[in-house]
Amino acid sequence: MSNQAANNLANENVTLVLFHNDLRVADNATLLKASEISIDGKLLLVYASSLTDILDDKDYYDAYRYEAMGQARQQFLHESLADLNTSLMQRGNRLLYLQKGDEALDVFTQLSDLIAQQRVTDICISQTADYNKNKVYDLMQAKYPEIQWHIHTTATLFDKLPLESLPKSFTQFRKKIESDYDLLHAEKDIAISPTPETLAPLPDNMLSRDEYFFESQLSSETEVNKTLKQTSNFTGGESNGLKHLDAYFCSDAPSTYKTTRNALDEWAHSTKFSAWLANGSLSVNTILNRLRRYERDIIGNDSTYWIWFELLWREYFYWYAVTHQQKLFWFKGIAQHAPSTQLIESLLAQWKNGTTQYPIVNACMNQLNATGYMSNRGRQLVASCFIHELGLDWRYGAAYFEQHLVDYDVGSNWGNWQYLAGVGADPRGCRQFNLDKQTQQYDPNGEFIREWQGNTQKSD
Incomplete structure (x- = not known):
């Protein structure tokens, strides 16, 4: 130079x-x-x-x-x-x-x-x-x-934790936020940062450095996998997130969200915003403003409120991660005593590969491995099985979710696994789901299990 x-x-x-x-x-x-x-x-x-x-x-x-x-x-x-x-x-x-x-x-x-x-x-x-x-x-x-x-x-609704300290449970957090900040029904929309029309250029000496450019860094391994795209409806990027946001709020789906959100496999039965929220392709403010508009122009009911409820759930676990920092990854979480679980490699492999004795769990894991997505209900069922039926160290399940979920979010993922393992934000302790009962409730005809081959026993 x-x-x-x-x-x-x-x-x-x-x-x-x-x-x-x-x-x-x-x-x-x-x-x-x-x-x-x-x-x-x-x-x-x-x-x-x-x-x-x-x-x-x-x-x-x-x-x-x-x-x-x-x-x-x-x-x-x-x-x-x-x-x-x-x-x-x-x-x-x-x-x-x-x-x-x-x-x-x-x-x-x-x-x-x-x-x-x-x-x-x-x-x-x-x-x-x-x-x-x-x-x-x-x-x-x-x-x-x-x-x-x-x-x-x-990434959040608030610039900093809006309370003096983080409540020990989500319910306490939600009630306090809704009492002090009525964001859902405030008179004005949530403030949105203006989009820059132009950006300053690269330094002159970078213009010929092709090795730094995004296009030059991509390898053949990152090209669209046709099999993957046939099984997943998710396409990354801000433009695709905004298209999905428009399509969702131009449909009737928001008005029935509370009654459909636990479905295992239907695209329109839950919002599917999580993937674009997780890497910031969509902002939570943009989603909240669209929800507010839907309530004003179309309908406000228990279902539209429940979308707000889920945004608050996400907010809570963001501040949960900020508050507890490295404890988010500890075996005993934020609790006083560690859970009585352990690592058993053979059982971990069965869970990962969808070859347990529980068809509903196998189907959910096969769906995750094929698409990078699993419904909220499915996540609760496979995590409950992982912790209670299989007796495994919850952190290995959380790490596997981190590896595969297209909507991986550090606070939501690790905080929810702690919640289900009884070492996190749930004052009632660990949560166990009756898998037979849940199967009858959410897949009574076995359609989801057949679709994702939950009864098929594969070699590990």
Whole structure:
């Protein structure tokens, strides 16, 4: 680099956005802030895969962590990143993608090198409940104390925990929130961050660095798998999330949600917003405003209220993860005593492969393995079986869900597993479901079990 080029870099504002759980351009306070502070400078828009691999001293599930993201979740993520890249290119920039290859440096080192080479002056990130992601951010802030950090809220209804402390149960949380903040029926819609019309360009010396561009980083392994797409209705990305949002609220489904939400396999019987919410392709504010509009223009009833109820459930477990941090991954959770369960590899394999003696559980697991999705009712049944019938360490089930679910969310996943294992937010202790009774109630004719081959015994 010439001295003149170095001097120009030294005097120029270079802002870096580190995307994580905010893969969208609309209602994205982090991206908006970056566009504002980089208006006379340059802008780096980065997604760093496997950034937490740098943490050798993990305080959580190192012994039972998964080795590779499941195919369906990986596909949904790459569809989301491709959609984000398209939106960024329409605004004059593009997505940079960091991942560890066979011979590449770890992603933390790659990101550090990029920051140093481009003389980044500002870093913008979205607030997250991910304990290990926050540890990496702390390491980076310590490494670059001269860089200005900007942290914004993009994933929750509230910028910070709206109460003095987090109640011990969701019911207490819900009642307090509904008493103090009537977001569902407030006079004005929830405020939405404006979408930047244009973005500052990449630094000039990055324009020829094809190896950083998202399109160049994709391998053949991330191409759309035809078999997967035939079995899954989920397509990642903000544009697809908004299409689904419109289709859902243009139907009658919201008015019957409470009576259909426990169905095991029908697309329209639950909202299916969770996948786009999980990686931030849709904002919770956008969904809540559409729900409010539906109540104003169409109907407000127990079913539409229950959609709000589920958004609050998600909110509670976000702040649950923020509050309890590494305890989210402890065997005894936030409880005083550890559960009396253990790891038995043969039983774990049966559960994963859908070869237990419980057809409803097998069907749900086959559905998960094929599509990356399982209904809320199904998740409760397979988790209950995992903990109570099979007597397994709940953390291995939570880690398997993390590996495969297209709508994986750290707080919702690990918090709900703790809840069912009796080491979390449920004051009544662990919850066990009668699998025979549940099968009769939710699959009385065996249609779901036949569809997903729950009676088929396969070799492990």
